[in-house]
Amino acid sequence: MRVLRLWLMESGVKTKGLTGWMSLAMGLCMLMGSSQFAQGQNACANPRFPGDFSVDKAKVCVGSSVNIVGVPNNLISAQYNFEYDGKSTIDKVTLAPTKAHTYSVPGSYTIIQSGAGNGAGTGTIFCKEVIVLATDQVKFTVNICSGRRAILVPDGSTLGQYDSYEIRWGDGTVERKTRAELTNQPSHTYSNSSNQTPTIQLQGVYNPPADCKSTTSLATISLVGAATQPTISSLKTTSDNTIDIDYQVSTGVSVQLYQKINGAYVSTGKTSTGGGTFTVQTDAKQVQCFQVVTQDACNSTPMKSDEVCSLVLDAKAANKQNDLSWQPYAGTATQFRFYRIRRNGAVNGQVPSRTTSTYSDNTNITCGTQYCYSLEATVGPTTVTSQQVCVNGINDGTPGDIEGVVVSIENNRPRIVASLPTTSASSTYTLVVSRANGSSGSYQQVGTLVNQNSYVDDSADPSAGSYCYQVSYLSACGLTSKPSEPVCTVFLTSNSAKGIDWSATSPFTPSTVAEYIVEVIDSVNNTKREIRVSSNTHLDLTDADLESQTQKYRIITASSDGTVSYSNFYTFRSEVKIWLPDAFTPDGDGMNEVFLAKGIYLDQFRMTIFDRWGEVVFTTTDKLQGWDGTINGQRALEGQYLYRIEVIDQTNLKTVRTGGVLLVRSKR
Missing domain, CATH: 2.60.40 (Immunoglobulin-like)
Known part of the structure; x- marks a missing residue:
């Protein structure tokens, strides 16, 4: 009640007579009886003896100091509170003689002064309002556009109460924008000589008296040059529902893939930056057309690639040829150069006309062989490749004759090797092997070979006699060649007490027997020697041959073309x-x-x-x-x-x- 006490003393000096005192007492009673007085009141409201002061700035930014100035010389014992709550009585307020204060939180503050003098006596009170402004960053993003252009997009929720906004574009250009101008997303175009990766700075600015700025927000960007027309370098159909599209575009330029649907191009939703590959899931069994279109956040006029369309190839097998057909290329026709047909990966033919849509392949078509084709179109810088299609060849020609057969005894079993036909042969075939016991016997099938030309007859015993064989070729189409000429194993035995004998049938066809060679294997040390006997089929053994009770022999048959065939081994044994x-x-x-x-x-x-x-x-x-x-x-x-x-x-x-x-x- 210090302020009230000073006020009463002052009233006693100035008031004389009963009337003055009674009026004063009545006013005090009314004041003290009111609820506002009981709860405290704003000490700034209607002070009896006002003080006086000024501040150097009525508006400041957070972190800036407010200084008390203009205090009357006759105001003594002046003290201050820079954050008066606006409701406490003066004797409840902490005061200090400090005349400067720094605010750390934005808002509206009341500075209260209390002192004595100023021509009005003790208990003077004076208040001033100070606005403390926030300096939060004004956040933003940047849309990068072709042609070295950038658009600044502010975050509207961070604009604050700044009076204007300062943009430093990073190339020496500084612009001041109003709130409305900033909201409209200002743009800037950089010269070709400016830095490729400028750093953009943005600050909110307060006008005087605050005259301060927000914390700086930064963004470093990479500029994109002028966009050029994108190019589709290849379009390849890889399955019934997949197409791969390789494209090229300027570095940093964003593109979007469009597909023609019901005659109009619509976005596929696939986007990318720079060159690359788009993979599209679609009905690839139908012709599909595409364009690659540039796009940026600046709504620049888009640039479109040429229209590129897929190819759908069909293949059908006919007798001794495969017929291919397709729909003529449907994309940009002015750049069409030629079609190229590939068979099993190798170029099989080329068609120069875009409107041609058929091709027949009649080069060495064999029955049962699989042929896989793909169609390529070269259109300017673009290669369009169809999905590969395969057919099995048809050839109703009877297979040619077996070229040659040889039979030889190996590991004590006849082994037959056949040379395949050179005409109307197929990659898939079966060899049918028939056998007769001796040259006069009837032939019965003993085995088949699938895609092989060498057969071992495990059911024959070559030491029991001669076996004759014939081989037939069965194509994948079920057509059979005539049987080969017979070939027979050479059977070695002994028909006399001091000699060996062998059969004269030929193990070759079409070659003939040029000579026989008797191979002698020593029974003691297993060494070998050969005796040439020309065309003879008997050899008398010498006394030297008979010195050992047993001697092992084999006949080597040589043909006119150098082929050899071996007989069974025969051991000549003399009785004790x-x-x-x-x-x-x-x-x-x-x-x-x-x-x-x-x-x-x-x-x-x-x-x-x-x-x-x-x-x-x-x-x-x-x-x-x-x-x-x-x-x-x-x-x-x-x-x-x-x-x-x-x-x-x-x-x-x-x-x-x-x-x-x-x-x-x-x-x-």
């Missing part, structure tokens, strides 16, 4: 031979003194002599040792004795010979 006398005379005259077994091819030997009662009187395993007619060193009695000879020959075969021998002594 043993010579024994019927009687011997161990009488000391030096003649026929020993009973001795002689033979050839003997490897292991045992001889046992028995008397008439079956008792063993002599035994030996030495084939060079005989019985001298003694028993335990005593002369044996004359008469008949029995013998048993066991021999294992060089082929490990056992032979047993039994018989009787007569022991005779001379009469002297």
Whole structure:
């Protein structure tokens, strides 16, 4: 109640008489009885003794100082509160002699002054309003346009209460815009010599007395040069519902893909920046047309590529040819150059006229072979490629003859190799192999080969006789060539005691036999040697050949063109031979003194002599040792004795010979 007390004292000085005091007392009672007084009142409202001061700025930005100026010299003990709440009595307000203050929060503030003097006595009060302005960033984005042009797009929610807005475009250009001008999205075009990546700055600006700016917002952009017409470099149909479109456009320029629907172009919604590829899901079995169109945020006049349309190819197989058809190219016709037909990836033909829509391929069409075609159109800088279509060739011509057949014994089985026909052949075929036992037998099918020309007859035993074969070619269309001329295995055997023989049938066709060569494989060390016998089919073995009980042979048949065929292996075996006398005379005259077994091819030997009662009187395993007619060193009695000879020959075969021998002594 300091202010009230000072006011009463001052009233006592100036008021004289009962009337003055009563009026004062009545006013105080009314004041104190009011609810406003009880709750506190704005000390700035109707002060009894007003003070006085000024501020250097009635408007300031957040972070700026407000300074008290213009305080009367006769106002003493002046104190201030820079953020008076507008409702507290003066004795409830914290005051300080400070005459400067910095605000950190925007808003409207009341500065209250309290002091004494100023010609009005103590208890003077004076208030002033100060506006503190926000300095928040004015946010924005930039639309980059072709032709090195940029459009500034402000965020309307961040415009604040600025009086104007300052744009620094980053090339030395500075512009001041009103709120309305900024809202209309100002644009700027950069010269060709300016920086390619300028930084744009934007600030909100307050007019005096605040005379301050917002925090700067920045955006660095990359300029885009003048747009050129986009180009579709290729359009390729990759499946029944997919088309790939490669395009080229100036760096940084945005494009959108358009597709013709019911005669009018509509956006596909596919966009990109710079060159690249668009993949479109559509009915690719129908012709589809496209354009690539430039676009930017500046509503620049768009530039369109030439119209490019897909190709849809159809292929049908006919006898000895495949017929192709398509709809003539429907895109920009002025740049059309030619069609190119590819078969299995290789160029098969070229058509110069855009209006031509058929092509027949009759080059080496074979039955059952798959042929895959694609159609290319070269249109200016664009290559349009259809989806690949495939057909199986048809050829009703009977296959040509089997060119040649050879049969040879390999790994103890006949192996037949056929040379395929050179005319009307197909990539998919079957060889039918038939066999006869000997050259006069009837032929029966023994096997087939699919897409192979070599057959091994596992059911034949070439050491049992000669086999003859014929081969037929069956095309994928079910047409069969006539059977080949027969070829027969050469069968090697022996028809005499000292020779080998082989069959004279030819293992070749159409070649003939030029000569036979006998291959001899040594039974001891397995070495080989060859004996040329010209056209003979018999070879007499020499004594040298017969020195070993067994010898292995094979016939090599050579044709006139150098082809060879092998026969079966044959092992010539001589029987073990043993010579024994019927009687011997161990009488000391030096003649026929020993009973001795002689033979050839003997490897292991045992001889046992028995008397008439079956008792063993002599035994030996030495084939060079005989019985001298003694028993335990005593002369044996004359008469008949029995013998048993066991021999294992060089082929490990056992032979047993039994018989009787007569022991005779001379009469002297």
